[in-house]
Amino acid sequence: MIKKSEPLSMSESVEYMDKEDPLTGFIKKFTKLDSEKAKELRKNIEDLGIIKINEKYVAKLIDTLPRDKDELNKIFVDVSLSEDEANKILETIKPYR
Numbered sequence: 001m002i003k004k005s006e007p008l009s010m011s012e013s014v015e016y017m018d019k020e021d022p023l024t025g026f027i028k029k030f031t032k033l034d035s036e037k038a039k040e041l042r043k044n045i046e047d048l049g050i051i052k053i054n055e056k057y058v059a060k061l062i063d064t065l066p067r068d069k070d071e072l073n074k075i076f077v078d079v080s081l082s083e084d085e086a087n088k089i090l091e092t093i094k095p096y097r
Contacts, residue, residue, distance in 0.1 A: 007055045009062035011038035031063075033096060038062050041096050048088050052079045065097050066090065 008016075010027050015035040017024045033041065045058050053061075057075060066072045069086050081089070 007059040009033075009038050009042070009059045011035050011062060012042070012059075032065055033062065037096060041093070044092050045089065048092060050081075050085050050088065052076070052081060052085065053089075061089065061093060065093055067097070 009031075011031040011033045012035055014024055014027055014031065017027070031038075041062055042058055045053060045061060057079075060075045064071065064075065066075065066089075068090070072081065072086055072089060
């Protein structure tokens with residue numbers, strides 16, 4: 001039974017998977033953060049208070065950890081971020097790379 005549905009980053013999803021499952025190891029190869037750091041980054045991004053960032057975008061930001069505005073714009077394809085918003089997001093992500 002599904003109790004709650006929310007977008008998670010790959011790092012966060014590993015926490016809910018069986019440790020013996022080969023898929024868990026496969027996903028870990030592509031994650032850049034452990035689940036604790038991913039949760040911390042999620043909180044920091046949500047604390048920015050930018051209304052344009054929904055849960056789907058937060059998960060993608062954690063998965064990709066964009067380095068510049070071009071990479072950021074590839075995530076936010078249907079939303080335009082102001083210069084200030086983009087800079088805030090990139091500065092928040094920077095320590096987690």
